[in-house]
Amino acid sequence: MRRVWVTGGAGFIGSHLVRWLVRHYPHWAIHTLDALTYAGHLANLEDLQGAPNHHFHQVNIADRAALEALWESVPPDWIFHLAAESHVDRSILSPLDFVHTNIVGTAVLLELARHRWTDKTDKLFYHVSTDEVYGSLGEEGYFTEETPYAPRSPYAASKAAADHLVRAYGHTYGLPYIISNCGNNYGPYQFPEKLIPLTIMNLIERQPIPVYGKGENMRDWIYVEDHVRAIIRLAEQAPRGRTYLISAQNVRRNREVVELLCDLYDALRGTKDSRRLIRFVQDRPGHDYRYALQPSSTLLDLGWQPEVDFHEGLRQTLEWYQTHQSWLNAVRTSAYHTYYQKQYAHRLSSS
Ligand code: NAD
Ligand code: TYD
Secondary structure (H helix, E strand, O other), X not given: OOEEEEEOXXXXXXXXXHHHHHHHOOOOEEEEEEOOOXXXXXXXXXXXXXXXXEEEEEOOOOOHHHHHHHHHHOOOOEEEEOOOOOOHHHHHHXXXXXXXXXXXXXXXXXXXXXXXXXXXXXXXXXXXXXHHHHOOEOOOOOEOOOXXXXXXXXXXXXXXXXXXXXXXXXXXXXXXXXXXXXXXXXXXXXXXXOHHHHHHXXXXXXXXXXXXXXXXXXXXXXXXXXXXXXXXXXXXXXXXXXXEEEOOOOEEEHHHHHHHHHHXXXXXXXXXXXXXXXXXXXXXXXXXXXXXXXXOHHHHHOOOOOOOOHHHHHHHHHHHHHHOHHHHHHHOOHHHHHHHHHHHHHHHHOO
């Protein structure tokens, strides 16, 4: 029996990873650790209720005493670390929340692992990170494992700091770790603050769709379950103490993504005018222009490849949101509406 912790397991990617682990590894004990911030919801794990190999713990990863107590009762063999403040726009509004969770929280987890994993046999600290640590590209080129770090938003800087800490613990204390850096994920259960779910929500509700600047910025998109399968493949088979890049090599301009969603929505609903909802609004400060990743050869050699085509993934995601409007309503608290106003009211009124 292997005992696994998944931090941030009630968030978007975390909930897909937990679901995968619970279903595919019935003999492992899967423990979700999550503070249930605005971005974490038990509803994301609802279908796992009653699963005998899944356990949920509401805990803040920066709370060392609480983590120590949990380690006493259910010490992990593997840790998948996904808990984070994850949204760039919020990091521009409140950077210290990102420093606290992404840097201090990661350091607390690492300290526990350092002191408690005296026997490191079959232990793994798997840190889930982002391509944003590498900065921004021009029209050409790709990030590789050798690209120097150059984070440019508070979110990216906090994730870069966490990556460096994980590597430092590997180098100094022999911590068995893997870091993987992935591009932009999309799929069911993504909180409606990120581009794709926000666009879908506004399509369903026939509200204006805010696109920053001229919509020319580019992101490297991947369906969330393709990311999860890459994480599992690396955790099961890849050499420790290294960093891997995960990408479906699917780089798109924001404008193209939003237009595709509008057209898919029209095709599904028989409407014709969704593109009219698009508004080009005031740009994000310091907006990174382009992300593109060269997937690690180790990952490809291990036989991983993306399975979900972008159009098909977007269609499935759109359909999921349409059939889960109660989820969309449940996760949008008054704090969400306050955030939305702060982020978009002035932008939309002057677009
Ligand atoms: P998310 O915001 O949907 O989920 C984050 C989860 O972490 C939430 O459940 C939240 O409650 C929890 N959390 C936040 N602070 C916490 C704390 N202090 N203690 C315990 N739990 C806490 O994020 P996501 O999109 O699922 O991203 C998961 C991880 O993957 C993050 O580390 C992120 O940096 C990384 N990542 C995300 C993307 C992407 O496109 N979404 C791409 C690459 C990497
Ligand atoms: P986002 O989903 O926030 O992810 P990230 O900033 O981590 O890449 O944004 C994806 C792209 O979409 C990014 O270039 C910013 C842009 N964007 C908009 O144009 N409008 C929006 O309302 C949001 C949230 C993002």
